[in-house]
Amino acid sequence: MAVARPKHLTLILAREFASSLATPMLIADERGVLVFYNDAVAEIVGRPFAETGEILLDGWMATFEPRALEPDPTGDERRPTQIAFQDRRAAHRRFRVISIDGVERQVALTAFPLFAHADEFVGIVAIFWRE
């Protein structure tokens, strides 16, 4: 039995943290693959993670047609998850999204990178704040 792509310990601990939170939280790995979201995210998106499975985060986010509630003052139209992944810095923005059940919801999204060491990027965490 070989372990296919074992998760970094940081992600394992982040998942356990997310599992014990009522705050919606998702985790993507260093490749930008969504590897976990908790039940509170499932409530927002209308589907448990077990049904979604591991999938590229960017494409998955796009399916919810996120529309920013206000323009970014710097003109950066990327989603916080994209900024956290590409620029490896924290970002925050408010959106309207349409979940799988067709319900439109207003959420704020905070995303930040995870570094196991200064030069070892292992993924990102994103937290949704229901508004």
Add this chain to the structure above:
Amino acid sequence: MRVTIWGCRGSVPTPGPRTVRYGGNTSCVEVALDDGSVLVLDAGTGIRGLGDELTKRGTRHIRLLLTHLHLDHLEGLRFFAPLWDDDVTLEVWGPPSPTQSLRDRVGRCFSPPLFPVDLGHVPARVSFHDVPRTEWRLDGALLRADLVVHPGPTVGFRIETADASLGYLPDHEPALAGAIAGRSTDWLSGAAVAANVDLLLHDSQYFEHEYVERIGWGHSSVVDAVTYARAVDARQLILFHHEPYHGDESLEELEESARTLGADAAAPPVLAREGMVVDLA
């Protein structure tokens, strides 16, 4: 591959009449490879006896693999005879820290008020290396070191040769990251180190009733150790890192418990014991 246990006690050395059968020295395991080279796992007080043995054998090149730097895994190094021999080359491998080099962290043990001789003044040629993030080779073995659940930077080691494999997770609390049974192995702490090994040395410090009062201390109950060995398909589990308050009789109760829990295992779990030798082929 020949695996010899020189120390398997957890936390603090425990000499005395209550611990004569399984020993009181803290973690140290010798791994002798078929090509004659020697890997040493951890530098608890068990390394003192190993050092005398390596001196007798005339071993001049030694690789020491440190899982972490808690004292029970490091305190024997100052009394490791090869360190005081200027003909010896000692390579020390250990977990990286975000803030300090391995040498600086180990060096704290070799400084006042803990010790009179600075690490820079020991006679042996000593070098320090952070464990790589990917597998690497030392002599005839393929090694892997992954961070595992335990307070502070801590790794487990996998040592693999053409015909044998060993997993060494002496300080490990995988249950802190969620239930072990039923979890996909890619989400299981240390699973890539332990998967399918011929021999797994794994933390089993506590009985279940003790563990519930010590959650987060970084160690496993015997139930979790057996469940973990089953989850990673280890062929043989050796129960390691004995609780200092467990005398020989108490440890044998723990072993009995493990054997009951692991009744479906190919080989029944056994207690680590000082002087135990396991040949893997």
